[in-house]
Amino acid sequence: MVIETHDLTKVYGEKIGCEKICLSVGEGQIFGFLGPNGAGKSTFVKMLVGLIKPTSGTAKLLGAPLGDVAARRRLGFLPENFRYQDWLSGRELLYYHAALAFIPRHERVSRIDEVLRMVKLSAAADGKIKTYSKGMQQRIGIAAALISDPDLLFLDEPTSALDPIGRLEVREIITSLRDRGKAVFLNSHLLSELEMICDSVAIIKGGRVVEEGTLTELLKGRVEVEVTASQLNGSMERVVEGLGRVLSGADTSVLVELDNEDMIPVLAARIIEAGGKLYNLSRKKRTLEELFLGAVKGGEA
Template sequence: MDMAIKTFNLTKKYGTKIGCAEICLRVPRGQIFGFLGPNGAGKSTLVKMLVGLLFPTSGKALLLDRPLGDTGVRARIGFLPENFRYHDWLTGQQLLEFHASLYGLSGTEKKRRVGEVLELVGLAGRERQKIHTYSKGMRQRAGLACALLPDPDLLFLDEPTSALDPIGRRDVREILVSLRASGKTIFLNSHLLSEVELICDAVAFIRQGKIIRQGSLEDLQTGDITVEMKVGNLTREMVNTLSSLARSLEVRENVLMARVKREEDIPRLAEAVVTGGGDLFEMNRKRSTLEEMFIRTTGGGEEIC
């Protein structure tokens, strides 16, 4: 598979402190890739290295098959940082024209792209307003518009929906999905795991500066099976039996959440309830959510590269 991003033991140290260590990532072209981890895990450090704002201490990386720092590749990359600040005294139009000039766009090309991205992010008709009059959501849209100006092949987004309301988040999701459909690659940092789960093809988890797990969402979610059961006449003996059959068991009054390893374990849970004298009112297999996976993964596990 053709890769948009490949890193080889990429490491950044700040004196004796490690920002991230021996990062090995593979991001296929034409995908939305989620990069997940707790605060301070090293997510921003890695992104800053990839976009050229930080120099790695060691290791190397290829973006669109070119090494870090390649000027030709930089022209094909868009970047929206998390805590961006733009010139409040400019209008939205002036801001985009300024950034278009920084990207080397001029004349009719600049005019065309500015108009296209204003329409795309939903700011058409607001471009003559000063930035300081924009709401947080509008500023977020303006930042996304700036990142999209060069029509990038590779787009780095750090918390792109953090300031948006549900409608705004839906709009951004639709934009990102349309960009993927056109062959773009999107590298997405986000704490909104429900958003990541809706649109990402693959994810990587980082903890304490190291990648601990990565892969497609489909593959990562084919691990343990969570089964929710609503049970009447629940007894301590029945709970003990179910605990012996499950990898973990959580009991909330008459609702039980059991994690099992195999499909064959599911009917055994039902049999244990019935033979134990319980009433099985409901039983549902639940897919492991990204939030559950995030908590399990970043809370422990072996570091891998």
């Protein structure tokens, strides 16, 4: 595991930042961390990268206890409110970060060129950061986070300032890192983006994790199927009886909730038995947005 936390808690006076968070992230995994504003996402990330100290609980990053300086050589971090010395050029900033990451002097130039190519900033590398657009500043921030070729990368809202093409490019960078066995911890509000690339997610609300698991498992959820059928002998309610229930729809198109996956072929057989013509029987997949809204709204009176 590259991240392991046990009951990690941060309390500010009477206000809870994070409470008893237990998470595990493995190598080569893209992990999405979601939650509404003020839920404690940034607090959790800041504890892991060493900006704030936990009130209680323990954590290991890359096998080393939290706060281990040497382990940070294998860590990359793009802060949420990224801001850099804007009087430097992009290349100078990366040189500075390369030196801070103890990259050997003779490797710095080639590594800087490599990350500049990755974030597509080679042409603008010698311009001052203050002349960069917000999107370019985000790219140079990502480049600074990648400079040490980290095994674990924390990205806090990495695509918030990027256009759709930029987002696609960042997604490609992230997936290429996973392909190389690197782990990426993503904090983002862009649920559709996370859904495209994450292997696992955790949803945090009020400082506590309320959902956690692989995306595949979490999105499976209830078994809902959309059915389009005509010329049934009897109503759809009757056909579905004992298998589940009709949630919505009328006439030929309905949404049906089944008790389990095995009921899907049984439902198809019943429709045929009832003399119906089956035009469509498709399983409705939950979106991450539905999962997220269900998780953060659940329990609210």
